[in-house]
Amino acid sequence: MDEGDIVMLDGVAVTSRARTWLDLASIFGVEDLVVIADDLVSEHNRNFGPAREAKVPLGELRAYIASKSRVPGLGRCRKALALVRVGVDSPPESRLRMMLQRAGLPEFHPNYPICDASGYPRIWTDLGCPEFRTCVEYEGTHHLSPEQQASDHDRDYTTSSLLWHQAKINKTDMKRGEAHVVGKVSRMLRRGGWEQDAA
Numbered sequence: 001m002d003e004g005d006i007v008m009l010d011g012v013a014v015t016s017r018a019r020t021w022l023d024l025a026s027i028f029g030v031e032d033l034v035v036i037a038d039d040l041v042s043e044h045n046r047n048f049g050p051a052r053e054a055k056v057p058l059g060e061l062r063a064y065i066a067s068k069s070r071v072p073g074l075g076r077c078r079k080a081l082a083l084v085r086v087g088v089d090s091p092p093e094s095r096l097r098m099m100l101q102r103a104g105l106p107e108f109h110p111n112y113p114i115c116d117a118s119g120y121p122r123i124w125t126d127l128g129c130p131e132f133r134t135c136v137e138y139e140g141t142h143h144l145s146p147e148q149q150a151s152d153h154d155r156d157y158t159t160s161s162l163l164w165h166q167a168k169i170n171k172t173d174m175k176r177g178e179a180h181v182v183g184k185v186s187r188m189l190r191r192g193g194w195e196q197d198a199a
Contacts (some may be wrong), residue, residue, distance in 0.1 A: 017056050018064040025073025025080075031098055033080035037061065038088040044111050046124050051068050058086055087111035093126050096169055096181070103182040106131055106194060112161050120156050125166075132192030133163060136185055139170045165191045 005019040015023065017040055025033055041061060043054040056064075061084075065077050083101070087110035088094050100108055112128025113121035114135065125135035139152075166186040173181050184194065192195050 006121075015137070018061055021056075021061070022065065022068065022071060022073060022077055025076040027073075027074075030076055030080050030083070031095065033076060034083045035091045035094045037080060037084045038094040039091070041084060041086050042088050044087050046113075047121050048124075054086070058084065060133045085110050089126070090138065090140070092140070092171075092174065096136065096138055096174070097127055098176050099181055100127075100136070100185055103178065105129075105182065105185060105189065108136060111122060114159060114164055116162065121162075122162060123155060125159075125164075128164075129189065129192075132189050132194045134163075134165045134167070134185070134188045134192045134194075135159065136169060136188075139168055165189070 001015075001019070005016055006013050007016045008014075019037060021033070021040065024036065028036075031185065040056045041054050041058040043052050043057070045051040062081055065074070065081060068074055078108065083098060085097065088097070089111065093110065095108065097108055106129050108127035108129045110127060112125050112130065112135065114123040114125060117123050123135075126138050129135070129138040156166065159173070167185045167188040169181055169184065184196075
């Protein structure tokens with residue numbers, strides 16, 4: 001272990017976040033490593049709410065892994081890094097994005113802004129595919145509250161008025177499996193002009 005792998009936390013010596021992620025690669029598979037790293041590198045500065053700073057910037061994490069050799073799990077980390085994206089807000093969003101990617105769908109970008117004619121971001125989608133004006137929203141249990149449902153209704157109206165096609169995915173959809181989820185998203189992509197045979 002290198003000197004930079006150890007940091008002090010409240011007076012206690014612990015492994016750094018990057019080193020801990022590398023160590024976890026000997027236990028977890030690639031998808032779990034992507035979920036963890038998506039959280040580490042997540043940052044955004046939207047036109048609402050507080051800005052989010054990365055715990056470990058993606059460039060820093062890449063450089064750290066590139067500096068290592070002969071460490072158990074290193075190969076998994078390298079594979080995971082190719083799938084990590086900045087801007088993810090939750091583990092289900094990470095798993096959903098990877099599910100769509102495995103199915104060969106067009107690339108979806110986390111925290112993608114849908115802008116009006118002036119260029120002002122009106123909606124920040126969980127996952128957005130600008131090429132086919134399609135977005136995917138993962139709806140957790142907090143979307144069941146009356147207040148959130150009212151907000152979601154306004155969001156849905158704005159999304160539609162800006163001529164984007166939206167697929168809503170929830171926990172039940174994920175439990176029904178990849179084919180079900182991919183089918184729902186594919187239908188929206190086709191509305192945006194995507195031809196599946198061309199993928």
